[in-house]
Amino acid sequence: PTIYAITPTYRRAVQKAELTRLSNTFRLVPSFHWIVVEDSNARTELVSRFLARSGLQYTHLYVPTPRRYKRPGMPRATEQRNAALGWLRTHRSPKDSGVVFFADDDNTYSVELFDEMRTTQRVSVWPVGLVGGRRYERPLVDKGRVVGWYTGWKANRPFPIDMAGFAVNLQVVLRSPRALFKRLGSKPGMQESDFLKQITRVDELEPRAANCTQVLVWHTRTEKVNLGNERWKDSVQIEV
Numbered sequence: 001p002t003i004y005a006i007t008p009t010y011r012r013a014v015q016k017a018e019l020t021r022l023s024n025t026f027r028l029v030p031s032f033h034w035i036v037v038e039d040s041n042a043r044t045e046l047v048s049r050f051l052a053r054s055g056l057q058y059t060h061l062y063v064p065t066p067r068r069y070k071r072p073g074m075p076r077a078t079e080q081r082n083a084a085l086g087w088l089r090t091h092r093s094p095k096d097s098g099v100v101f102f103a104d105d106d107n108t109y110s111v112e113l114f115d116e117m118r119t120t121q122r123v124s125v126w127p128v129g130l131v132g133g134r135r136y137e138r139p140l141v142d143k144g145r146v147v148g149w150y151t152g153w154k155a156n157r158p159f160p161i162d163m164a165g166f167a168v169n170l171q172v173v174l175r176s177p178r179a180l181f182k183r184l185g186s187k188p189g190m191q192e193s194d195f196l197k198q199i200t201r202v203d204e205l206e207p208r209a210a211n212c213t214q215v216l217v218w219h220t221r222t223e224k225v226n227l228g229n230e231r232w233k234d235s236v237q238i239e240v
């Protein structure tokens with residue numbers, strides 16, 4: 001199966017650095033298709049050029065987040081992930097085998113993670129490092145089934161798991177055509193649960209990464225860059 005990694009991304013000083021880090025990992029993954037969705041009114045030149053040079057198989061989409069949703073406390077990248085799901089439902093069919101994964105642009109992914117998720121029958125899960133106010137969060141597994149969760153934050157969520165902690169078989173995405181991310185009524189940290197509730201149950205989750213005992217993805221967050229000395233312009237403007 002092809003791995004479809006869905007990456008929402010938006011313009012900021014560190015964007016190209018983040019995308020570079022991601023693409024260097026993704027180049028090491030066989031049968032990989034990157035769906036990059038810009039949070040913008042149009043495809044930007046920076047991302048267009050970047051993808052064209054990446055050597056990766058990709059689809060480049062864009063959809064702006066409505067301005068009223070661009071504020072702290074609002075879930076992020078809802079429209080972008082839904083645009084990617086819409087693309088898959090339009091351009092892929094029951095004869096295509098694939099696995100869909102939500103790959104935010106600032107996380108850190110090990111190549112092994114993609115080997116683990118490639119065998120996803122319905123929905124697979126694994127630990128995520130550096131998230132939820134702990135060193136990691138993970139599903140608790142007994143006899144091959146998820147029976148609980150080790151989580152530091154909002155433990156009563158139906159699926160207390162970060163976006164980076166699960167993958168979905170493409171056919172599940174196609175067979176549940178109305179399963180989407182929601183913004184209204186979706187509080188921070190609830191997007192994953194709201195989405196997973198629409199497509200699966202806890203007792204059918206497929207544990208990966210040695211019964212969820214290995215961390216193969218980290219919820220890293222990049223420091224906001226200091227541009228306080230950006231007062232004089234260089235005579236040429238170099239893309240950063």
Ligand code: UGA
Nearest residue numbers: 008009010039074075076077104105106162163188189221
């Ligand atoms: C956490 C989760 O890991 C995210 O999957 C979830 O979307 C997010 O919370 C949330 O609150 O909704 P966090 O590190 O706080 O992640 O969020 P970011 O990494 O800043 O954003 C998630 C993704 O959305 C990134 O790929 C980012 O590039 C993109 N994004 C962010 C946009 O497309 N537009 C924005 O205005 C902000």
Ligand code: MN
Nearest residue numbers: 104106220221
């Ligand atoms: Mn993040």
